Each structure stands twice: as structure tokens, then as C-alpha cells.
Amino acid sequence: MPKHFLMCRPDHFTVAYAINPWMDxxxxxxxxxxxxxWEGLKAVYESLGHQVSLIEPVEGLPDMVFAANGALVAGGRVYGARFAFPERGPEGPAYLRWFTERGYPSLEASHVNEGEGDFLTLDEVILAGTGFRTDTAAHQEAQEFLGRPVVTLRLVDPRFYHLDTALFPLDGRNVAYYPAAFSEGSRQVLRRMFPEAVLASAADAEVLGLNAVSDGTNIVINSEAGDLQLELKRRGYEVHPVELSELRKAGGGPKCCTLEIRGEN
Known part of the structure; x- marks a missing residue:
């Protein structure tokens, strides 16, 4: 099924500060x-039949290109982002305003969370990361607002500071992930929930190969993640490599640039 993505053109992109280990x-x-x-990534989505909407970039917000962090959308309801670092703070209201102006039922978050950076939606549950950015209280707040069960996963490697750098849904029922990015307890949870998961190597995780976007058939992935691409092809997925090396200098990949709008208003 075609998906609806929100993206932000990197007109003001730069690496002017360091709030994660990728930034220099x-x-x-x-x-x-x-x-x-970024234009190449957008073109791939459109070639696959997906709808891409755009939010106007704001001068002085160089990381606004990473639209995934701007909100969590499920069932046409929008849980807004509240950023951990002041450099990105104004992004949350900017994204929430985009949705409210279009009539989406929305909640301004009371707790720190970075949208789909740390919330990944499957058919029955939402997987939620914590450890570096998003507070566990936000997991509870999102669950109450969206009415969907939320499963907390703890991240332990600062290179993988958001859940979407260490895991991505292959479809509504299965995932790919890098085990060493998670605490031992969270690895056990993932093994129980996803016994058929694709496990990524350190080499592929370190080029943000797991910051990928899947529509259940096609997977858009960083081009350098070679072994992961081969395994995904072996599993029957159509793989679409993209080059986002410049955006990776700020810790971003395909998923970081892509906020999925699930369910229309």
C-alpha cells in the first residue's frame, strides 16, 4: 500500500554544533x-508510488531535515515531539503546527521525546527507545494518547542514540536490528518478540544501515550497508540503496529524513 511521508528539504542544513557522536x-x-x-531519497519514494508532503524549513534549525524526530503519527493522531537539546527545541512546535493546521488531533507532549526517532510503529505495538533522548514517561504518555501498547527498549551505545538508528520495522510484524545497541534485558525482549528478525552486523550498523524505511516490500537503505542489503534480498525484499553520506555527518539516514503519516485525518 502506498504510504504518506512528511519531509523537510535541507535548505538550512549544516553541522554547527555537536549533540551526538556523529557531529563534528x-x-x-x-x-x-x-x-x-535528499532530493534523490525523495525521488525514490515517489518512484515507488508513495506520497511525499513537505514542511517549510526554518532558518536556524539545521536539523529540521530530520523529519522523523518531529512527531509520532498513528491512526491519524499526532503525538508531538519535545526535544532533549535546546538547539532543536523549536522543531517540535513547528512540526506540531503543520499537523494542527491540517486538522489532525494532536497532543503537545509533556515529556521529552524525539518522535519517530524513538517510536517505531508495528501492527500491534509501538517500540519505544530510551537511554539517551526520550524519557520513559513519554512512552506512557504516547500509549495513553494513541491507545496502542508501547514496549520500552533501552539503548546503551551513544552512537545509536535513537531507536531508529539501531532498528527498523521490516513490515508490521518483524524487524531488523543491531543487538549490541541494546541492553541485555531489551535484547531478550527483542528475541522473544521477533524470533525471525534480521540481525545486522556492527559494520552495517556503523554506517546507519538500520536507519532504513520499508513499505513491507521495498526497503530504502543507506548504500554502504552491503551485507544487510544481501540478507534483505535473501528474505525476498526489494532493496533500494541511497547515498546520504552528507546527512550522516549529523547522524541521519533515510529514516531520519522521513516521518510517516499513518492514518489520515
Whole structure:
């Protein structure tokens, strides 16, 4: 089924501060390259029949391109983001305003959470990350507002500071993930919930290969994650590699750039 994605063109993208291990302000980033790579990602989505809506980028918010962090949308209801770092704080209201102006029932979060960076939706549950950005209280708040069970998973490696850097849904029932990014208890939960999961290697995780987007048939993935691509193909998925090396300088990949709008208003 075609999906509906919200994206933000990286017109103001730069690496001006460091709030995760991927960011190096001295090295910076090439905005023109980032825009070309982002346009390539958008074109892939459209070629697969997905709808892409755009939010206007705001000057002074270089990470606004990472739309996944802007909210969690399920059943046409929007749980807004409240960012952990002040550098990104204004992004939450900007994304929430986009949805409220279009009539989506929305909740301004009381607790720190970074949207689909730490909330990943499957058919029956929402997987929710904590450990670096999102408070567990936000997991409870999202569950009450959305009426869907939320399963908490603890992240332990600062390189994988959001859940969407260490895990992605293959479809509504199964996932791919990097075990070493999670606490032992969370690894046990994942093994119980997803005995047929795809397990990624360290090499593929370290190029943000798990920051991928799947529609259940097609998977859009960072081009450098070679072994993971081969395993996904072996499992019967159509794999679409993209080059987002410039955006990775801020810790982002395909999923970071993509907020899924599930259920229409």
C-alpha cells in the first residue's frame, strides 16, 4: 500500500554544533551535496508510488531535515515531539503546527521525546527507545494518547542514540536490528518478540544501515550497508540503496529524513 511521508528539504542544513557522536562542527557539511542526496531519497519514494508532503524549513534549525524526530503519527493522531537539546527545541512546535493546521488531533507532549526517532510503529505495538533522548514517561504518555501498547527498549551505545538508528520495522510484524545497541534485558525482549528478525552486523550498523524505511516490500537503505542489503534480498525484499553520506555527518539516514503519516485525518 502506498504510504504518506512528511519531509523537510535541507535548505538550512549544516553541522554547527555537536549533540551526538556523529557531529563534528569543525568538519562541517556541504549543504548543496546534502540537498542533492535528499532530493534523490525523495525521488525514490515517489518512484515507488508513495506520497511525499513537505514542511517549510526554518532558518536556524539545521536539523529540521530530520523529519522523523518531529512527531509520532498513528491512526491519524499526532503525538508531538519535545526535544532533549535546546538547539532543536523549536522543531517540535513547528512540526506540531503543520499537523494542527491540517486538522489532525494532536497532543503537545509533556515529556521529552524525539518522535519517530524513538517510536517505531508495528501492527500491534509501538517500540519505544530510551537511554539517551526520550524519557520513559513519554512512552506512557504516547500509549495513553494513541491507545496502542508501547514496549520500552533501552539503548546503551551513544552512537545509536535513537531507536531508529539501531532498528527498523521490516513490515508490521518483524524487524531488523543491531543487538549490541541494546541492553541485555531489551535484547531478550527483542528475541522473544521477533524470533525471525534480521540481525545486522556492527559494520552495517556503523554506517546507519538500520536507519532504513520499508513499505513491507521495498526497503530504502543507506548504500554502504552491503551485507544487510544481501540478507534483505535473501528474505525476498526489494532493496533500494541511497547515498546520504552528507546527512550522516549529523547522524541521519533515510529514516531520519522521513516521518510517516499513518492514518489520515
Amino acid at each position: 562542527p569543525e568538519a562541517g557539511a556541504d549543504r548543496d551535496v546534502a540537498i542533492r542526496q
